[in-house]
Structure formats: C-alpha cells, structure tokens
Amino acid sequence: MPTLDRSFIGRQFPLSYATVEAEAVRRFAQAIGETDPVFFDETAARAAGYRSLPIPPTYAFCLKHLGGSAPDGALRALGVEGGSGKLLHAEQAFEYLEPICAGDELCFSEHVADVYDKKGGALTFVVLETQVADAAGRVLALIRHTEVIRNDL
C-alpha cells in the first residue's frame, strides 16, 4: 500500500528558524572544496557587493536542518520512516531570489507541494517545498526536495 496519497498535498509543517553564522559558512565552504575568498573573507565578500559572507548554493538546505528540523523530519511527520532503505532522495532544486549572507536570520516554511505515484504504485514521489525568508518576511530562496518512497505492494 502506498504510504502517502494526494490528500497530503498542501500539508504545512511547523516553521523553523536559523541564524547564518560566518564561521559555519566558512566551515561549509571548506567542506565542499570552495576556495573563492568571498566565502571566507568579509572584506572580499563586501568588495564583491555582498552584505557579508554569502552562503554557497546548497547551504540553505543544511541551514534548515541546523535550525532544528531533521533531514527526514517532514517525512517522519507524514508517517514515513527513514533509515529502512525505502527512501531515496531523487531530486533537489533551489531558486535564488536574493543572496543569503552571514548574519541573516532565516525562517523556513515547508509544505507538501506534490505527491504522485509511478510504476503502478510501486514508487511514491513526495515533493517538499520550503520557502526561506528573512526576519522582515522577504523571501530569499525556495527549496524543492523530491523524495521517492519504495512501497511494498
């Protein structure tokens, strides 16, 4: 039986919050092999037109988790258990509206954007969409995370 169906579309999860820390941005940039000084040096970042150290393109995804929501927290909340080999991260997408920089206080608002089956119900795709806004409510980025659940038929 598929675990989820389309009635879950629109389900909203509790908001989570995170502050972007300069040292954490540096550590992340180093961990992905970045060497561009804008990620490490405030002076270089400001010279390039940023408020402070900008975050690398995928870091917003991690900030959501560092803000207290577990990577599979939304799926668990839907009753889908991770760690069983039944879950697979299928796709990941980001849209960038404004750069996110060290010092920003972010609010993450996540909902179920889509649910659909493939292969006669053997696979269920869940699309989770997260809006990333600053303290003033300005939307800075959108994150779309598509997970595949392998169902026992």
Place this chain on the structure above:
Amino acid sequence: MNTAREPVRPGTQLPVLELPALTAADLARYAAASGDEAAVHLDEAYARSMGFPGVIAHGLLVMAYLGRVVTAWQPLSALRSFSCRFMAVTLLGETLRCSGTVTSVRASEAGDVADLELEMRNDGGELKLSGRASVCLGAARAGR
C-alpha cells in the same frame, strides 16, 4: 572570481571541474559542516547492512561539488536556480568530473539569462548527477 569574458552562447562549455578521489575524511568534514550525520555516510558496517557496497556520499555534497562548476564560471550572486537529479550513489575512492554546457541564452528584465545543463560522472563514465542551472549574465545582483 572567474568571469567569462568570451560571449556566452548555446554550446558554450563551462570549465570542467575534476575532483580528487572521494575519501572518508571528505564525508566526515561534510557531515560536521552540514549537520547531516546519517550513518549511511559514516558507518561502513551500517551502509553494508543497507545493501550498499560501502558508505555513500551525501547527495547534497556531490550536488555542492557540481555547483562549483557554475560559481567558478559566474559570480554566485548571478545564480538564479540550480537543480539536480540523483542518478547513482557515489562511493569512496571514486573520482568525479563535473561539466556544464549552455543550452540557451534568453532575455529577461534583469538582462540575459543563460540556461545550463550540468553533469557529474565518475572516471568510468557513470552518470551520478544530472543538473540544470540558470545564471544571470552581465549585471549580477549583489547582496544588499
């Protein structure tokens, strides 16, 4: 910051990024920096019990590597969107090669936007990630 000086047109290739063989230390460093310390990335015995030949790289780590192809080519602030499909898991010892090609250049309110197709393959040619990105050319938006 490397900003392309040649005109960008469909077919323009981004400079290729060749990565050294993936190590357990790479995954440990990424786990600490990202907060994703799932055992499948760090614990060999657990990963095998899940049916993998060994620990697997974080999907978002290899996606971040792919993103470096784009940010090495145009400023980060020019990036509009970035997405990828995870095609195969990446294991320790694999060497990855990231590439990108401009598929179209279109006009927008903020200037020309280049759409890119991105790929990550191992040295055996196996496709790991299939990605897309859009980048604003010319006047990059700065963080205010």
